Amino acid sequence: MNTHYLTSSRTNPQFYIFSQLLGQDLNWTSELCNWEAIQNVAWEEFWQREGHELLEQKWHKRFPEYKQLIEVVTPEEQELWQELWEKHASDSSAKFWHIFSCAFENYQHDLAKSFGLLEQDLENLSLDTKPRKIKPRKTTESEQEDSYLTANDDPEDIDEEQQLLLLGLPTCFASKAIQKNRKQRKPQVESSSSDSEDSDELFNMENDENRALHGVQSGGIKKNKRRQRQANKLKARMPDFMQEENSKMVKYWFKRFSLFSRFDQGIRLDRESWFSVTPEKIAKQTARRLACDLIVDAFCGCGGNAIQFANTCGRVIAVDIDAEKLAMAKHNAGIYGVAHKIEFVHADFLQFAASTRIRPNVVFLSPPWGGPDYQKQALFDIEKSLLPVGASHLMQISRRLAADVAFFLPRNSDMKQVIALSGAGQQCEVEHNYLDTRMVAMTAYYGRGIIRSQ
Numbered sequence: 020m021n022t023h024y025l026t027s028s029r030t031n032p033q034f035y036i037f038s039q040l041l042g043q044d045l046n047w048t049s050e051l052c053n054w055e056a057i058q059n060v061a062w063e064e065f066w067q068r069e070g071h072e073l074l075e076q077k078w079h080k081r082f083p084e085y086k087q088l089i090e091v092v093t094p095e096e097q098e099l100w101q102e103l104w105e106k107h108a109s110d111s112s113a114k115f116w117h118i119f120s121c122a123f124e125n126y127q128h129d130l131a132k133s134f135g136l137l138e139q140d141l142e143n144l145s146l147d148t149k150p151r152k153i154k155p156r157k158t159t160e161s162e163q164e165d166s167y168l169t170a171n172d173d174p175e176d177i178d179e180e181q182q183l184l185l186l187g188l189p190t191c192f193a194s195k196a197i198q199k200n201r202k203q204r205k206p207q208v209e210s211s212s213s214d215s216e217d218s219d220e221l222f223n224m225e226n227d228e229n230r231a232l233h234g235v236q237s238g239g240i241k242k243n244k245r246r247q248r249q250a251n252k253l254k255a256r257m258p259d260f261m262q263e264e265n266s267k268m269v270k271y272w273f274k275r276f277s278l279f280s281r282f283d284q285g286i287r288l289d290r291e292s293w294f295s296v297t298p299e300k301i302a303k304q305t306a307r308r309l310a311c312d313l314i315v316d317a318f319c320g321c322g323g324n325a326i327q328f329a330n331t332c333g334r335v336i337a338v339d340i341d342a343e344k345l346a347m348a349k350h351n352a353g354i355y356g357v358a359h360k361i362e363f364v365h366a367d368f369l370q371f372a373a374s375t376r377i378r379p380n381v382v383f384l385s386p387p388w389g390g391p392d393y394q395k396q397a398l399f400d401i402e403k404s405l406l407p408v409g410a411s412h413l414m415q416i417s418r419r420l421a422a423d424v425a426f427f428l429p430r431n432s433d434m435k436q437v438i439a440l441s442g443a444g445q446q447c448e449v450e451h452n453y454l455d456t457r458m459v460a461m462t463a464y465y466g467r468g469i470i471r472s473q
C-alpha cells in the first residue's frame with residue numbers, strides 16, 4: 020500500500036488528500052499495522068515541503084507591521100521578534116499537526132468503513148502510540164458536520180497583546196505594535212480579495228452570524244443587536260429556498276466561497292447544485308491531476324469541475340442533460356473567464372458516448388448520487404445507487420471514448436466495488452479528499468495515463 024498525501028492550499032479550510040494505489044489482489048487488512056509509520060512519513064514530507072511557507076504566510080498576516088519595523092528595531096527588539104517567531108512557529112505547527120492528525124485518523128476509519136469493516140474492527144485500528152506533539156482530538160459526528168466552520172478556527176487568533184506581554188516585550192513597543200497591527204489589519208481585511216483573507220473574514224462573519232442566528236448570548240446587548248442586524252443582512256442575501264427551509268440550510272450558504280471563490284461576482288446555482296457541486300479546492304486538484312489536451316466532463320451540472328478543467332486542459336467538452344444547468348455552467352465559466360475554452364453539449368451522456376466520434380484523453384464522471392440521502396447508507400452501492408446507470412456500465416461506455424477515466428464518488432462508496440471497476444489485474448488510485456478533518460468525497464482514477472506510478 021502506498022500512501023501519498025498533499026495539501027493544495029494554504030488557506031482555510033485546509034485541504035488534505037490521502038491517496039492509494041489499490042488492486043483486487045491486495046490483502047488490504049494485512050497492511051494496517053503500518054499506520055503509524057505512514058502517518059509519520061506523510062507528516063514529515065508535508066511539513067518539509069509546505070511547513071515553512073505556511074508559517075511565514077501566517078506570520079505576515081498576523082504581524083503585517085513586521086516588515087517595516089524590522090529595519091528600524093534595536094538588536095534587543097530584534098531578539099524579542101525572534102522569540103515571538105519561535106513561539107509562533109511552535110504554536111502553529113502544533114495546530115497544523117493537530118488538524119492533520121485528526122484528518123489522518125478519520126482517514127483510517129473512513130477507509131476501513133468503506134472496506135466494510137464493522138465498528139468492532141474499527142476500534143482495534145486506533146493508533147496505540149502517542150502522537151508526537153499534541154493528542155489528536157476525535158471529532159464527534161456533529162462537529163464533523165460543521166467542520167468547515169469549526170476547523171477554520173485559526174491558531175493565530177490568540178490574544179496578541181497577551182502573547183507579546185508573555186514574551187516580555189516592552190509595553191510601549193507592544194502597544195505600538197498592536198495598535199499599528201490593528202490599524203493595518205482592518206482595512207486589509209476589507210480591501211483584500213485573497214482567498215485566505217476572504218475565508219478568514221468569512222469565518223469571523225459566520226461565527227458572529229452563527230451566534231446571532233442561534234441566539235447564543237456572548238456579550239452586551241449592543242453586540243447582540245449588531246450581530247442580529249448582521250444575521251438579518253446575511254439572511255436577506257441567501258436564496259429564497261434557504262430562507263424558507265430550516266436553519267440547517269444556513270450551513271450551505273456559509274460554504275459558498277468553498278464552492279466558488281468568486282461566488283460574489285454573480286455565480287448562479289439552482290437548489291440541487293448547492294448540494295452537489297464539487298468544492299473548488301477539490302475541483303482544482305482533480306483538474307491538476309487530469310491535465311490533458313481534451314477532456315469530457317460527462318455530468319457537468321453548473322460547471323464547478325468544467326471551469327477548473329478549462330484552466331489545465333486544452334479543451335473541455337461539458338455535457339449535461341439539463342439545459343438550465345448547462346446555461347448556469349456557461350454563465351459561471353464566464354465569471355472565471357474560461358467560457359471560450361469549454362464546449363457545452365446539451366445531451367444525455369449515454370447517448371452522447373454512443374454516437375460521438377470525439378476521442379478525448381480523459382473522461383471525468385461525476386454522476387448524480389441520488390440526492391443527499393446517499394449519506395444515510397453505511398456503504399454506498401455504486402452499482403445500484405448511482406444514476407442514470409450503475410458504475411460498471413458508466414465505466415464501460417466511458418472506456419469506449421478514453422482509456423483514462425476518473426470518477427467522483429460519495430465518501431461512503433463501497434471500496435471493493437470502486438476497486439473492481441479497474442478490471443482484472445489492473446490498479447486504480449483512490450483519493451480521499453478532506454477539507455480540514457472532514458472527508459468530502461473520493462476521486463478514483465483508472466488508466467495508466469492518470470494514476471500515479473508507485
Ligand code: ADP
Nearest residue numbers: 295318320339340341344367368387388389390
Ligand atoms: P447529485 O445526485 O450528486 O446531487 P445531480 O442531481 O446534481 O447530482 O446530478 C449531476 C448532474 O448530472 C446534473 O446536472 C444532471 O442534470 C446531470 N445528469 C443527470 N443525468 C444525466 C445524463 N444521463 N446525462 C448527462 N447529464 C446528466
